[in-house]
Amino acid sequence: MLARGFADPVHNAQRVFRAVMDALARPGTIQALATGLAPPAPLTPELAAVALALADADAPLWLDAGLAESPAVAEFLRFHTGARITDDPAEAAFALVSDAAACPTFDAFAQGTPAYPDRSATLVLAVSDLSDREGWHLDGPGIRDSARLAASPLPADMPARLARNHAGFPQGIDLILAAPGRVAALPRSTRVQEG
Amino acid sequence: MNAETGYNFAYLDEGTKRMIRRAILKAIAIPGYQVPFASREMPMPYGWGTGGVQVTAAILGRSDVLKVIDQGSDDTTNAVSIRAFFARTADVAVTTRTREATVIQTRHRIPEAPLHEAQVLVYQVPIPEPLRFLEPRETETRQLHALAEYGLMHVKLYEDIARHGHIATTYAYPVEVAGRYVMDPSPTPKFDNPKMDDCPALQLFGAGREKRIYAVPPHTRVRSLDFEDHPFRVQTFDRPCALCGADGVYLDEVLLDDAGGRMFVCSDTDHCEERRADGHVGMEAAHA
Numbered sequence: 001m002l003a004r005g006f007a008d009p010v011h012n013a014q015r016v017f018r019a020v021m022d023a024l025a026r027p028g029t030i031q032a033l034a035t036g037l038a039p040p041a042p043l044t045p046e047l048a049a050v051a052l053a054l055a056d057a058d059a060p061l062w063l064d065a066g067l068a069e070s071p072a073v074a075e076f077l078r079f080h081t082g083a084r085i086t087d088d089p090a091e092a093a094f095a096l097v098s099d100a101a102a103c104p105t106f107d108a109f110a111q112g113t114p115a116y117p118d119r120s121a122t123l124v125l126a127v128s129d130l131s132d133r134e135g136w137h138l139d140g141p142g143i144r145d146s147a148r149l150a151a152s153p154l155p156a157d158m159p160a161r162l163a164r165n166h167a168g169f170p171q172g173i174d175l176i177l178a179a180p181g182r183v184a185a186l187p188r189s190t191r192v193q194e195g
Numbered sequence: 196m197n198a199e200t201g202y203n204f205a206y207l208d209e210g211t212k213r214m215i216r217r218a219i220l221k222a223i224a225i226p227g228y229q230v231p232f233a234s235r236e237m238p239m240p241y242g243w244g245t246g247g248v249q250v251t252a253a254i255l256g257r258s259d260v261l262k263v264i265d266q267g268s269d270d271t272t273n274a275v276s277i278r279a280f281f282a283r284t285a286d287v288a289v290t291t292r293t294r295e296a297t298v299i300q301t302r303h304r305i306p307e308a309p310l311h312e313a314q315v316l317v318y319q320v321p322i323p324e325p326l327r328f329l330e331p332r333e334t335e336t337r338q339l340h341a342l343a344e345y346g347l348m349h350v351k352l353y354e355d356i357a358r359h360g361h362i363a364t365t366y367a368y369p370v371e372v373a374g375r376y377v378m379d380p381s382p383t384p385k386f387d388n389p390k391m392d393d394c395p396a397l398q399l400f401g402a403g404r405e406k407r408i409y410a411v412p413p414h415t416r417v418r419s420l421d422f423e424d425h426p427f428r429v430q431t432f433d434r435p436c437a438l439c440g441a442d443g444v445y446l447d448e449v450l451l452d453d454a455g456g457r458m459f460v461c462s463d464t465d466h467c468e469e470r471r472a473d474g475h476v477g478m479e480a481a482h483a
Contacts, residue, residue: 010204014256017216021254024223025397025412054220056213093217114341118221118230141226141373142412144395170375174224187224189373189412 028147040072046178062092227372245403247319262296267462437479
């Protein structure tokens with residue numbers, strides 16, 4: 001049977017959105033994210049919650065290899081969001097990545113154009129650990145003085161990818177890191193340096 | 196669904212909220228950049244805050260406490276009706292106290308009381324494009340923003356100096372956000388521009404008729420454009436508030452009679468009321 005979506009679609013979606021909004025507005029902070037979802041594996045409840053809150057017929061989803069292999073995942077997302085699931089990463093508004101360590105390079109995704117930098121993808125990565133006490137040093141809009149963030153597992157060259165992404169500002173992708181029950185974000189405006 | 200009104204929570208349908216929410220997220224990621232969005236018809240005319248109302252509706256949750264001000268005042272028609280609109284369609288708590296609010300929708304003022312981390316300030320914006328009166332074509336202004344080519348704006352400010360001897364722009368005074376985009380802070384008096392810089396609250400801007408959303412994340416550098424020899428300066432007032440005696444606040448002129456009588460009072464009504472409740476008294480308080 002199809003796993004159910006939000007118990008209270010209006011208010012659950014609002015709370016997930018506010019958590020993501022606060023995470024993006026204050027990079028390096030970790031926001032609580034309660035989902036109440038039990039989606040088919042390897043889709044995590046947090047990836048599912050972001051998709052259910054923000055994707056729809058106007059915002060296509062791209063799934064990484066692990067998620068794309070599972071017909072149950074595609075069925076769950078299609079039923080609850082109505083979003084088109086695309087094979088072409090460049091078409092995606094949101095990319096769901098269950099295996100964050102194997103996250104494809106950012107240039108596969110829409111970066112926006114100089115006149116419309118907002119026409120760019122948001123990558124949602126499932127991570128197992130998040131910490132704001134160690135790891136990278138962050139600075140930029142939304143950060144008072146400086147902030148730190150550590151997430152794992154991620155590709156070893158993630159800081160270099162994030163640096164390239166930031167160098168392309170205002171174009172680029174935005175990153176949401178979703179751990180069990182918690183979410184953090186790295187918008188393209190954030191400068192990331194290895195700790 | 197709200198049983199009393201028959202509308203969805205906070206009036207907008209969920210599809211519209213998702214569209215606005217996606218625009219807000221991109222606006223936060225690109226500070227000062229104007230994100231186009233599919234602005235809806237709202238049950239109020241353009242010019243009465245349809246952009247701000249849509250942004251507020253998209254972010255509002257059941258536990259939020261909403262404050263709405265119009266030119267600093269909680270009790271003018273626009274503020275009262277928007278507050279009542281959300282009290283009715285979203286059943287959220289409303290307040291006039293700046294400190295107690297989690298979401299503050301504003302038309303043309305920033306509260307005098309310092310904002311804090313747990314607040315979102317939503318601006319109603321009539322014309323989001325700071326270059327619009329210098330270059331009417333949207334295709335061209337997009338290009339100017341893409342190239343960060345803001346020479347036109349400096350020419351406009353320079354012409355002010357050439358004509359008046361100082362920068363005569365007093366409201367909607369252009370700012371540069373995070374060192375990149377030049378942004379219209381909405382028609383707030385330039386007195387409020389310094390409050391936008393390094394503000395602990397998230398600032399969101401909604402322009403309904405012009406279909407644009409933009410944002411300034413918390414603790415972001417917001418610099419008012421100026422010249423080395425003509426640095427940015429805010430308005431100053433030569434007297435304190437007539438009711439609460441506050442200095443260093445933005446004042447409104449109130450006519451008292453038809454014989455030239457007038458007084459100057461806080462534009463921020465909540466700030467003035469809280470000061471008077473604390474025992475501060477201005478020169479005219481006895482007559483008010």
